[in-house]
Amino acid sequence: MRKLMMLMLGIALVLVSAPVAQAQLADAINLTNEAVQVLDDWPSLGKRYTVDLDKTAGADFRNQKKAAGLLQDALSKARSGNASKMAIFKLEEAVVRAPIGLHKDARLMAMGALFYLCKDNGGQPAETCNKVPRFGSYTSP
Numbered sequence: 846m847r848k849l850m851m852l853m854l855g856i857a858l859v860l861v862s863a864p865v866a867q868a869q870l871a872d873a874i875n876l877t878n879e880a881v882q883v884l885d886d887w888p889s890l891g892k893r894y895t896v897d898l899d900k901t902a903g904a905d906f907r908n909q910k911k912a913a914g915l916l917q918d919a920l921s922k923a924r925s926g927n928a929s930k931m932a933i934f935k936l937e938e939a940v941v942r943a944p945i946g947l948h949k950d951a952r953l954m955a956m957g958a959l960f961y962l963c964k965d966n967g968g969q970p971a972e973t974c975n976k977v978p979r980f981g982s983y984t985s986p
Contacts, residue, residue: 869926870966876919877936877959878973880912884943884952904948913943916955923962932961 886902901908920936935958943951956978963974 867926867966867969869922870928870962871970873919873922873926873928873932873936874959874962874966874970874973876915876922877939877955877962880915880919880939880943881952881955881959883908883912883915884948884955886949906946909943909946909948909951912948912951912955913940916940916943916951919958923958926965928965929961932958932965935961 886904916936916939920933920940923932923936935954939951939954939958942948942954959973959977963969963977966974968974
């Protein structure tokens with residue numbers, strides 16, 4: 846009887862923790878996507894770009910610090926949401942690279958983490974995961 850109770854308790858914990866883990870992964874996906882957008886460079890479209898002094902691009906240190914904070918939050922959410930080892934590895938690499946001025950490396954690592962996070966969460970949220978790179982070059986949404 847005691848074994849049956851323990852088994853039922855274990856199953857109940859698994860069922861209760863599954864939606865929480867998916868919510869944590871969805872938060873990690875959204876934070877990582879926001880960090881990728883923050884780290885993007887100005888769109889040049891093959892022309893000269895007039896600089897708006899009120900806006901910043903990925904190479905700006907303020908953006909890199911903001912992205913580092915977003916990626917750190919995404920990393921903690923991914924760990925608590927039981928993300929795959931590759932997703933956590935990519936996020937850790939992005940967290941290391943973002944604040945030290947390697948914004949393109951951090952962006953590429955974050956995009957890789959986004960791929961694995963979306964894979965872990967079953968492609969949800971769809972509006973973000975449909976734009977994640979599968980291979981080759983990638984432009985941020």
